[in-house]
Amino acid sequence: MLDKTFTGSGQTPDVTADDTKATAHGCSEKDPLKLTPDLRCDSAESMKAAPERIAKGLGGVQIEADTGPTLKQNGGQPPANTNGGNGGGDGGGSKPEFHKRPGPEQFVQQLRKGRQVVRRNLGFVMVLTCATNLLVLAVPIYLFQISDRVLTSRSIDTLIMLTIVIAGAVILQAVFDAIRRFILMRTAVEVAVLLGAPVLSAAAHASLHDNGRQYQTLGDLQLLRSFLVSGTLISFLDVPFAPLFILAIFLVHPHLGLIVIGTALALMVIAMINQKATSKPFAEANLAQSKANMHLDSMSRNSQIINALAMVPEAVALWGRDTAASLRAQVVAQDRNIVWAAVSRGARLLTQIGMLGWGAFLALEGEITGGMVIAASIIAGRALAPIEGSIEGWNGFSQSRAAYDRVSNLMMSSVQKYEKLRLPRPEGRLNVERLLYVPAGTKQVVLNGLTFGLNPGDSLAVIGNSGAGKTTLGKMLVGSILPTSGNVRLDLMDLRNWDDRQLGENIGYLPQDVQLFPGSIKNNIARMREGASDDDIHRAALLADVHDMIASLPHGYETMVAADGSPLSGGQKQRIALARAFFGNPRFLVLDEPNSNLDTSGDQALANAIRHAREAGITVVVITQKPSLLSVVDKIMLLADGNIVLFGERQQVLQKLQERSNGGRLANQNQGGAGNG
Numbered sequence: 001m002l003d004k005t006f007t008g009s010g011q012t013p014d015v016t017a018d019d020t021k022a023t024a025h026g027c028s029e030k031d032p033l034k035l036t037p038d039l040r041c042d043s044a045e046s047m048k049a050a051p052e053r054i055a056k057g058l059g060g061v062q063i064e065a066d067t068g069p070t071l072k073q074n075g076g077q078p079p080a081n082t083n084g085g086n087g088g089g090d091g092g093g094s095k096p097e098f099h100k101r102p103g104p105e106q107f108v109q110q111l112r113k114g115r116q117v118v119r120r121n122l123g124f125v126m127v128l129t130c131a132t133n134l135l136v137l138a139v140p141i142y143l144f145q146i147s148d149r150v151l152t153s154r155s156i157d158t159l160i161m162l163t164i165v166i167a168g169a170v171i172l173q174a175v176f177d178a179i180r181r182f183i184l185m186r187t188a189v190e191v192a193v194l195l196g197a198p199v200l201s202a203a204a205h206a207s208l209h210d211n212g213r214q215y216q217t218l219g220d221l222q223l224l225r226s227f228l229v230s231g232t233l234i235s236f237l238d239v240p241f242a243p244l245f246i247l248a249i250f251l252v253h254p255h256l257g258l259i260v261i262g263t264a265l266a267l268m269v270i271a272m273i274n275q276k277a278t279s280k281p282f283a284e285a286n287l288a289q290s291k292a293n294m295h296l297d298s299m300s301r302n303s304q305i306i307n308a309l310a311m312v313p314e315a316v317a318l319w320g321r322d323t324a325a326s327l328r329a330q331v332v333a334q335d336r337n338i339v340w341a342a343v344s345r346g347a348r349l350l351t352q353i354g355m356l357g358w359g360a361f362l363a364l365e366g367e368i369t370g371g372m373v374i375a376a377s378i379i380a381g382r383a384l385a386p387i388e389g390s391i392e393g394w395n396g397f398s399q400s401r402a403a404y405d406r407v408s409n410l411m412m413s414s415v416q417k418y419e420k421l422r423l424p425r426p427e428g429r430l431n432v433e434r435l436l437y438v439p440a441g442t443k444q445v446v447l448n449g450l451t452f453g454l455n456p457g458d459s460l461a462v463i464g465n466s467g468a469g470k471t472t473l474g475k476m477l478v479g480s481i482l483p484t485s486g487n488v489r490l491d492l493m494d495l496r497n498w499d500d501r502q503l504g505e506n507i508g509y510l511p512q513d514v515q516l517f518p519g520s521i522k523n524n525i526a527r528m529r530e531g532a533s534d535d536d537i538h539r540a541a542l543l544a545d546v547h548d549m550i551a552s553l554p555h556g557y558e559t560m561v562a563a564d565g566s567p568l569s570g571g572q573k574q575r576i577a578l579a580r581a582f583f584g585n586p587r588f589l590v591l592d593e594p595n596s597n598l599d600t601s602g603d604q605a606l607a608n609a610i611r612h613a614r615e616a617g618i619t620v621v622v623i624t625q626k627p628s629l630l631s632v633v634d635k636i637m638l639l640a641d642g643n644i645v646l647f648g649e650r651q652q653v654l655q656k657l658q659e660r661s662n663g664g665r666l667a668n669q670n671q672g673g674a675g676n677g
């Protein structure tokens with residue numbers, strides 16, 4: 001039995017031994033390196049190949065409208081589709097490929113890879129920066145040679161030779177400078193490709209414990225990318241060569257060297273003051289901006305409510321309040337930044353004037369020549385420019401550093417997902433043990449040590465007043481929130497110990513607040529899986545009893561659904577989401593208020609769907625406030641204030657409920673009678 005179950009465990013007949021080996025390392029040769037969780041399989045080979053990719057320009061990276069950035073493998077051929085049908089991926093399903101197991105999620109390793117790429121590429125850029133900075137000396141040397149050698153010797157040959165050599169040096173410098181910018185741009189792309197999917201994946205996992213704010217870390221990654229291609233980074237890279245230029249000026253004359261050193265030190269002090277003066281207001285501005293963005297996000301999601309309830313002025317005011325706070329803080333920070341940048345620019349220009357003046361005096365004294373004075377002034381400008389650039393870009397740097405810290409913290413704190421044992425397809429046995437839930441940051445006990453069990457194929461209705469904890473229990477049964485303590489076990493294994501993907505394949509969930517993804521009805525039923533088979537989609541629609549409803553739509557399964565669910569009605573959305581829950585032949589279904597938006601025919605279809613599920617041996621938990629569904633379930637649980645008040649066979653529980661209500665009525669009558677008497 002076990003063998004038989006494992007035989008169909010996601011291995012298709014055409015999977016070769018090599019493929020299996022590659023998959024075991026979380027990387028299939030057949031798949032392109034995509035900006036999807038599959039990207040975790042980016043191998044050491046692809047890392048080694050990175051320099052070639054850089055050398056070949058964007059040859060290694062392609063950005064496609066439908067799949068996002070990918071690193072090309074396979075000669076740019078489309079990926080082999082390994083995601084053909086359903087079956088829960090582990091036996092029992094008609095097409096076991098449905099369960100395509102991504103490799104283990106190694107966030108820390110991926111972060112390390114990203115760092116390595118940046119370090120390696122920056123090392124190469126540093127070599128080019130060194131060459132560029134040395135070649136920068138060509139122009140002052142040219143000036144120096146013209147005024148002190150050519151003009152005195154009046155040699156045309158020397159002038160021509162000198163001009164050719166210096167022109168070559170200048171061209172080379174321009175080429176090196178362009179190459180280093182090319183590399184930095186590609187480094188930014190490579191960082192996005194390497195870290196984009198893991199950051200998004202880590203954010204999605206982290207949102208299990210939080211309110212989803214980690215998704216903003218993707219914006220931090222964008223900030224990092226921008227910094228990698230910014231002029232500030234070039235200035236930072238040029239700064240270490242400033243001492244070289246200062247040394248050259250010292251060689252011209254120590255006095256001039258001292259002037260430049262004095263200015264360089266002054267510029268550093270200015271940089272520190274600037275950083276101190278601007279870091280707080282810039283941080284305030286960013287915080288307020290992210291709050292404003294959150295309001296914007298919520299406005300776009302609730303646009304219809306906002307219009308219907310005439311809440312536009314309030315929503316705009318909320319956004320405006322935070323935007324204004326951000327702008328105010330930005331003005332303060334930028335004012336200070338501009339002042340200190342102006343001070344540093346003034347200091348640099350004054351230094352150059354001072355050097356020309358003092359240089360002229362030294363020339364008059366006969367200590368240096370006129371050419372030396374001009375050359376030293378140009379070199380001084382070159383020595384001080386990157387320091388000044390760093391001061392001006394300090395804010396960008398500190399923002400990027402904070403963004404990197406957030407990315408790094410998210411990746412480091414993400415639990416490393418080891419590849420878990422592929423278990424046999426579950427039968428649908430559910431065990432809930434001492435389930436306790438106290439939401440983080442509160443003292444409210446939402447679920448108070450619930451313990452119950454369901455056999456495969458059982459159907460349970462969870463009833464109870466509003467706020468009893470039904471939805472919370474439903475979320476916990478599918479693992480979308482984690483209990484404070486206690487366990488939810490599917491086929492004896494704690495949900496946390498199931499492979500996420502495999503668990504998802506075997507679970508169907510219809511949330512209370514139905515959201516569909518922008519795309520066709522077909523894609524929505526197929527949980528947005530590429531390559532899902534039409535048969536499986538149709539089967540899910542039949543099981544959920546929604547095929548007729550879909551067939552009545554002008555475009556049938558190809559009807560496009562917008563982010564807000566239009567053009568579907570609330571009930572239609574709910575029924576499509578029901579079909580989505582049935583997709584992939586799940587073994588355990590949780591339906592949270594599935595009939596809240598349904599009319600009589602929808603109610604009937606839902607009852608049929610639950611009957612189909614029972615016939616298919618699927619364990620079903622249906623959370624409901626309406627009594628109409630109670631006739632199609634085996635068991636009923638009554639929840640009150642997070643406690644199980646009643647649990648048992650339908651008839652018994654209904655009887656007890658009846659007794660309770662009769663008892664209540666009797667007590668009321670007695671009270672009434674006593675009062676009257």
Ligand SMILES: Nc1ncnc2c1ncn2[C@@H]1O[C@H](COP(=O)(O)OP(=O)(O)OP(=O)(O)O)[C@@H](O)[C@H]1O
Binds near residue numbers: 439446512625
């Ligand atoms: N993350 C949370 N933080 C604080 N309180 C929470 C959280 N989640 C749930 N609660 C509280 O737990 C209680 C139960 O909520 P739940 O949504 O499970 O109730 P319900 O029985 O599904 O209600 P309804 O039938 O109205 O949907 C509520 O009082 C709710 O405020």
